[in-house]
Amino acid sequence: xxxxxxxxxxxxGQGVLTAGQLLxxxxxxxxxxxxxxxxxxxxQRGGTANCSVVLSDxxxxxxxxxxxxxxxxxxxxxxxxxxxxxxAGGALVVNTSLARRKSPRQDLTVVEVPATEIAGELGNLRVxxxxxxxxxxxxxxxxxxxxxxxxxxxxxxxxKAALLPLxxxxxxxxxxxxxxxxxxxxx
Amino acid sequence: xxxxxxxAEPATEALLYKGNEALGEAAVRAxxxxxxxxxITPQSELPAYMARRLxxxxxxxxxxxxxxxxxxxxxxxxxxxVRVMTSSSxxxxxxxxxxxxxxxxxxxxxxxxxxxxxxxxxxxxxxxxADYFQATKGGGHGDYRLIxxxxxxxxxxxxxxxxxxxxxxxxxxxxxxxxxxxxxxxMEPVRFPALRPAPDPPDWAxxxxxxxxxxxxxxxxxxxxxxxxxxxxxxxxxxxxxxRETRWEAVETEGARLVVVAxxxxxxxxRAAVELAREEGLPVGLLRPITLWPFPAKPxxxxxxxxAARFLAVELSAGQMVEDVRLAVAGRAPVEFYGxxxxxxxxxxxxxxxxxxxxGGDGR
Numbered sequence: 001x002x003x004x005x006x007x008x009x010x011x012x013g014q015g016v017l018t019a020g021q022l023l024x025x026x027x028x029x030x031x032x033x034x035x036x037x038x039x040x041x042x043x044q045r046g047g048t049a050n051c052s053v054v055l056s057d058x059x060x061x062x063x064x065x066x067x068x069x070x071x072x073x074x075x076x077x078x079x080x081x082x083x084x085x086x087x088a089g090g091a092l093v094v095n096t097s098l099a100r101r102k103s104p105r106q107d108l109t110v111v112e113v114p115a116t117e118i119a120g121e122l123g124n125l126r127v128x129x130x131x132x133x134x135x136x137x138x139x140x141x142x143x144x145x146x147x148x149x150x151x152x153x154x155x156x157x158x159x160k161a162a163l164l165p166l167x168x169x170x171x172x173x174x175x176x177x178x179x180x181x182x183x184x185x186x187x
Numbered sequence: 188x189x190x191x192x193x194x195a196e197p198a199t200e201a202l203l204y205k206g207n208e209a210l211g212e213a214a215v216r217a218x219x220x221x222x223x224x225x226x227i228t229p230q231s232e233l234p235a236y237m238a239r240r241l242x243x244x245x246x247x248x249x250x251x252x253x254x255x256x257x258x259x260x261x262x263x264x265x266x267x268x269v270r271v272m273t274s275s276s277x278x279x280x281x282x283x284x285x286x287x288x289x290x291x292x293x294x295x296x297x298x299x300x301x302x303x304x305x306x307x308x309x310x311x312x313x314x315x316x317a318d319y320f321q322a323t324k325g326g327g328h329g330d331y332r333l334i335x336x337x338x339x340x341x342x343x344x345x346x347x348x349x350x351x352x353x354x355x356x357x358x359x360x361x362x363x364x365x366x367x368x369x370x371x372x373x374m375e376p377v378r379f380p381a382l383r384p385a386p387d388p389p390d391w392a393x394x395x396x397x398x399x400x401x402x403x404x405x406x407x408x409x410x411x412x413x414x415x416x417x418x419x420x421x422x423x424x425x426x427x428x429x430x431r432e433t434r435w436e437a438v439e440t441e442g443a444r445l446v447v448v449a450x451x452x453x454x455x456x457x458r459a460a461v462e463l464a465r466e467e468g469l470p471v472g473l474l475r476p477i478t479l480w481p482f483p484a485k486p487x488x489x490x491x492x493x494x495a496a497r498f499l500a501v502e503l504s505a506g507q508m509v510e511d512v513r514l515a516v517a518g519r520a521p522v523e524f525y526g527x528x529x530x531x532x533x534x535x536x537x538x539x540x541x542x543x544x545x546x547g548g549d550g551r
Contacts, residue, residue: 021203021374028203028376036203036374040229041313041530061459063373066534 002057004142005065007082008132009050010074010095015129018155019072020051022133025151026143027055035063048077055142070140072132074115075099091139093132093178109185111135111178118173127170134174138182145175201376206341206366209377210300211236213345214272217352218383219298220246221271223260225253227279228312229368230302234274244382254279258286258299265295266404268392270352270385274300276368277318278309281326287361288327291421292406296355298348299333300364302371305530313530314369314452319507322365323480330418332425334432335363335479337450341375347477349380356389358428365479367503369452369532428481435483436475439465442494443472445545448487448512449501450476452532457501460538469546479508484515491519497545498522501538503531 006023010016020036027034038051052065070091073079076099079092086092088107097116113135119128130152137145152167204212211233214222222237234250241248251257257273264271275283280301290297303318305311322335334354338344344366351362388394393402408414438458440446449457454475464471474490476483491498497520500509509524516522525541527533 024374025203028201034203034376037369038372040368040372041311060375061462062456062535063375064369064456064532064534066536 009078026147130170135178138178207232254282268388434477440472459535487515
């Protein structure tokens, strides 16, 4: 692994900041250098939120990501804003439940996943972020899914441990869809 | 939000902490048991952390009615000989300036945190470094100096906060920890030292005079002779600080033709730009001041007398530290400046462009 510079973006309430923290915790557990930085200024108003996560073998220089290697866009405004920034050869995960436009970029690995609908099927819209994280891991291998689950266990704590199976299912659904799409693209 | 229990009091494994919260935990572990402040973004996680944490170690958190009240509570607690801290951001830190001057005049230690935001005035809540002049050149009235520590990451926020308490006690002078919104809000791994007990009050503290001669802590000296003598003593102390406490980090400055000078958040981004430049074979290094006062003028002067043909100061301001770089370089090489203001943060590539332009002609 070199360096993963990831932006996760969406509406407030979609769990994008938590998703980023999970990646950072997972990276830390894998002894990587990590940083997490939330957009906390006026761009957070109007209901949008995003965070930058860096996972690297080397100490992290800039925690602010301007040319991401991967973007998770949980809604259409996030696709519009961050799709142009992704580095050539990078990955773009689109939550097609809330972003309908097809990405015109041919130089990216685009993973389209109806994260919100899948979360609905699983019975809780709040796990859409885990579906998207699963798809991201399929596309990038930034961290191991087991590390994310371990981080989740710690983050939920004993009080919310009952939510773990649901979150695990969401992550696995995202992973499976991501892997299937990528395998199809290769053949 | 920290997932590992902060009640663990020995030295810790690497934990993921927000900068503001790491600062709070580091203060507690350094023996700080008193915090007085008033909330303001982007540092409010720090008082929130102290409100939760200090009672666990027998300390006191108190939200004052204003920043002015908070800094005077700090003065009172410090006079009683305890380790005490306050924190704020831009507008709130401006309100503390009178009290800071009194702390210096009374020779009282304290740790003062400014997590800078965009100004002037109410400005905004985004990262900025535009309070450099205020922190390093005074801010309050009278002839005084404060050690100003400028961390560039969450681990260093914790490390320098511990150091700040020690330096404040050694010199009986307030110490500023100067961060910005980005440092305060970001999360990085951090290892904390073991929890230190609160130290006993020093022998000058106001602890009740029963059975001993009375002590006096004051900043008023009405006669010119008395106040001049007091000032001379303070100046001798500031000179000792300048001699002993200058800190900096040099990254690949040996043989560098262009030396980028940046601190705090700006140094993180400048460092990424320097790495990109070196990948292109450009002879660039980075000098990162860790103390802004005393400023690392000597290493800069040595670089100017050596291989460095140019300097580039990068700040999240209109250009404040650059004045100290120019004083240090003293005309031996051109000193250029690149900055963003109002909460805008440059990208590494943006700084790389400036580096390329600087080295375009005779640089190589």
